Amino acid sequence: MKKPMIFSQFFRNNGVIMGSALMGLVGFWLIFLVVLPQLSMLDYSFRFNLPPAEVGGPRDVYTLSNYQHLIYGSDKTHSTYNTVDLMVFVRTIIAAILVTVFNILLCYPLAYFLGQSKGSGFVRLLVVLLIIPYWINEILRAFALRIIFGDSGLLNEVLMFLHLTKEPIDFIRQDIALYAGLGYAYILLMLFPMYNVIESLDRNQIEAARDMGASWARIHRRIVIPHAKPGIVSGATMVFMLSAGALAAPQILGGPSSLWFTQLVYQWFNDSLNWQQGAAYAIVLLVSTIIIVLTVMRIFKVNMGDIGK
Amino acid sequence: MSSGVAVDLENVWIKFGDFVAVREANVNINGGDFFSFLGPSGCGKTTILRAVSGFLEPSDGRVLIGGNDMAGIGPNKRPTALIFQNLALFPLMKVWENISFSMEVTGASAGERRKRADELLDMIALDGQGDKLPSELSGGQKQRVAIARALCANPDVLLLDEPLSALDLKLRQHMRTELREIQQRVGITFIYITHDQGEALTMSDNVAVMKAGVIDQIDTGHNIYDHPSTPFVASFVGENNVFRGTIKSVSGNEAIINTNRSGDLLARITPTQVGKLGVGDDAMMFIRPEALELGKAQETETTISANVVNEEFEGNSFSVFLEGDGGKQIKMSVPNLGQDNISAKGENLALHYDAANAVVMPAGELASE
Numbered sequence: 001m002k003k004p005m006i007f008s009q010f011f012r013n014n015g016v017i018m019g020s021a022l023m024g025l026v027g028f029w030l031i032f033l034v035v036l037p038q039l040s041m042l043d044y045s046f047r048f049n050l051p052p053a054e055v056g057g058p059r060d061v062y063t064l065s066n067y068q069h070l071i072y073g074s075d076k077t078h079s080t081y082n083t084v085d086l087m088v089f090v091r092t093i094i095a096a097i098l099v100t101v102f103n104i105l106l107c108y109p110l111a112y113f114l115g116q117s118k119g120s121g122f123v124r125l126l127v128v129l130l131i132i133p134y135w136i137n138e139i140l141r142a143f144a145l146r147i148i149f150g151d152s153g154l155l156n157e158v159l160m161f162l163h164l165t166k167e168p169i170d171f172i173r174q175d176i177a178l179y180a181g182l183g184y185a186y187i188l189l190m191l192f193p194m195y196n197v198i199e200s201l202d203r204n205q206i207e208a209a210r211d212m213g214a215s216w217a218r219i220h221r222r223i224v225i226p227h228a229k230p231g232i233v234s235g236a237t238m239v240f241m242l243s244a245g246a247l248a249a250p251q252i253l254g255g256p257s258s259l260w261f262t263q264l265v266y267q268w269f270n271d272s273l274n275w276q277q278g279a280a281y282a283i284v285l286l287v288s289t290i291i292i293v294l295t296v297m298r299i300f301k302v303n304m305g306d307i308g309k
Numbered sequence: 310m311s312s313g314v315a316v317d318l319e320n321v322w323i324k325f326g327d328f329v330a331v332r333e334a335n336v337n338i339n340g341g342d343f344f345s346f347l348g349p350s351g352c353g354k355t356t357i358l359r360a361v362s363g364f365l366e367p368s369d370g371r372v373l374i375g376g377n378d379m380a381g382i383g384p385n386k387r388p389t390a391l392i393f394q395n396l397a398l399f400p401l402m403k404v405w406e407n408i409s410f411s412m413e414v415t416g417a418s419a420g421e422r423r424k425r426a427d428e429l430l431d432m433i434a435l436d437g438q439g440d441k442l443p444s445e446l447s448g449g450q451k452q453r454v455a456i457a458r459a460l461c462a463n464p465d466v467l468l469l470d471e472p473l474s475a476l477d478l479k480l481r482q483h484m485r486t487e488l489r490e491i492q493q494r495v496g497i498t499f500i501y502i503t504h505d506q507g508e509a510l511t512m513s514d515n516v517a518v519m520k521a522g523v524i525d526q527i528d529t530g531h532n533i534y535d536h537p538s539t540p541f542v543a544s545f546v547g548e549n550n551v552f553r554g555t556i557k558s559v560s561g562n563e564a565i566i567n568t569n570r571s572g573d574l575l576a577r578i579t580p581t582q583v584g585k586l587g588v589g590d591d592a593m594m595f596i597r598p599e600a601l602e603l604g605k606a607q608e609t610e611t612t613i614s615a616n617v618v619n620e621e622f623e624g625n626s627f628s629v630f631l632e633g634d635g636g637k638q639i640k641m642s643v644p645n646l647g648q649d650n651i652s653a654k655g656e657n658l659a660l661h662y663d664a665a666n667a668v669v670m671p672a673g674e675l676a677s678e
Binding site for chain 2: 204208209210211215218223
């Protein structure tokens with residue numbers, strides 16, 4: 001019985017015309033730009049890749065073969081597994097989790113510093129400096145990183161100049177460039193939700209805890225982190241989802257032998273022109289990441305409402 | 310329960326850049342006392358509290374707790390507990406976890422902490438509420454939880470930074486009594502910061518009145534009210550009629566002041582100025598509204614003539630607003646003993662007072678309303 005109340009409240013606050021316009025736009029966006037395309041992808045993923053003439057013909061029936069291909073490959077007997085694609089999938093998920101964890105560890109101290117030094121000019125300048133690089137498009141940033149991490153790139157030059165290494169390190173083949181690129185690509189999406197919640201923390205709570213003898217570690221564990229949890233989870237969700245679904249950074253910064261799962265999806269759609277197979281791969285990635293996110297939210301006792309804060 | 314320890318400020322200066330927040334503060338607070346710092350906002354009283362709690366170090370001078378110099382000792386190492394103006398309860402912890410947080414820090418087991426928290430909850434009459442979250446409590450209950458949390462670590466000194474300011478009037482008056490009771494029960498030193506003179510006067514053994522970083526007077530509430538030592542204290546604490554003028558004659562501890570508009574008036578010299586105030590000095594004389602009475606006295610030096618401008622009924626008293634010679638504003642307060650009214654508009658009254666109830670001192674800065 002809560003829903004109708006929310007709606008009537010919504011219309012009372014915004015007026016009937018503005019309210020309908022807002023509802024209409026949000027509805028249009030949700031239905032036509034989110035739900036319907038995904039449903040058509042879902043539909044694709046259960047169909048055979050047929051020549052145009054046969055679409056809608058007797059052979060155009062639903063099938064699980066696209067999903068079976070991810071697990072068993074082209075082996076029709078299902079006795080061997082499609083290890084190549086499965087490994088890419090697992091590696092993508094694990095790497096995205098690692099990138100997310102790395103971003104949490106990197107952003108938390110920064111967000112704490114920014115959030116607690118309330119709006120001083122210096123802090124505002126720092127925030128601007130963090131944002132400006134994001135005016136440059138993602139592909140250019142990825143190429144810039146590729147140059148920095150290259151054999152004769154800036155990083156190797158510096159390391160060799162400092163005699164920390166004799167031979168240039170192959171950051172690209174080692175996938176270090178890839179992880180750095182992914183970490184960098186979405187770091188602001190981690191930083192800002194964290195910064196927002198930490199900024200809203202009452203400084204007196206920290207002082208009260210300090211007055212009662214709490215160490216810095218305990219203050220963070222018992223006061224700051226519980227308070228910042230919704231921001232951390234909301235940032236982590238975005239970084240994980242976007243890293244797992246990233247295409248530009250793996251394409252440009254990935255080593256020659258390592259594939260990101262999205263690159264497989266891309267290949268199915270673009271190179272093999274097999275949309276049905278690509279859709280199945282994309283759906284597997286989407287569902288898996290959603291399940292992982294929901295599980296993590298469950299473990300850390302965060303609900304959807306907290307994330308929107 | 311621990312007995313209170315003394316807190317001493319020796320020649321304490323606190324500066325923020327060029328701004329002097331506290332100037333040469335010398336305060337001796339007896340162990341087990343309820344001591345208040347009273348002053349308008351921005352007078353430096355919270356700064357003093359932060360220096361005692363250890364959140365900031367004085368620029369000069371010493372803070373001693375129980376005779377020990379506290380220089381370089383952090384807030385977590387001092388035997389003090391601070392209650393914040395907004396209480397700063399931890400919103401995500403249960404009430405009992407809040408109360409026993411200081412024991413969690415020292416590694417006490419959950420069982421011990423729960424036991425101690427329940428004892429303290431009993432003391433503040435909130436037994437059985439330990440599993441609630443602070444947000445589920447009322448304002449007064451939160452207040453009491455904050456006190457219990459501060460007392461949990463058995464501090465020697467409890468520091469309170471205007472903790473009642475967020476409460477409504479009724480609750481505030483109730484909590485005054487309760488705070489005083491708790492203080493007497495646990496017997497430790499309370500240092501209380503407030504801009505509310507009612508709180509300071511009702512609860513404290515001693516009060517320090519502060520103005521712009523300077524402590525003007527330290528005394529019992531009663532003495533502060535009856536024997537203010539500066540014009541600021543006289544005008545900040547309670548209501549007062551002020552008469553400016555110059556000293557005409559001095560005899561012993563009494564003086565006659567030639568006021569600018571109300572003629573020659575007799576008053577007692579405030580104790581700290583006896584022997585110092587001389588003929589011809591610029592002076593100020595203060596008479597409380599309740600010290601004025603109707604009726605002519607024998608001597609004209611204790612009688613003021615004024616016309617009634619307005620009369621207000623206050624419940625327990627009538628406030629009569631008058632205008633003396635030259636437009637001098639005077640307020641008189643008459644207890645309500647069943648009269649219908651005190652005066653008629655425009656009526657000329659002779660106001661009489663007892664010279665012991667009027668106090669004169671060198672002219673100085675008044676508290677701004």
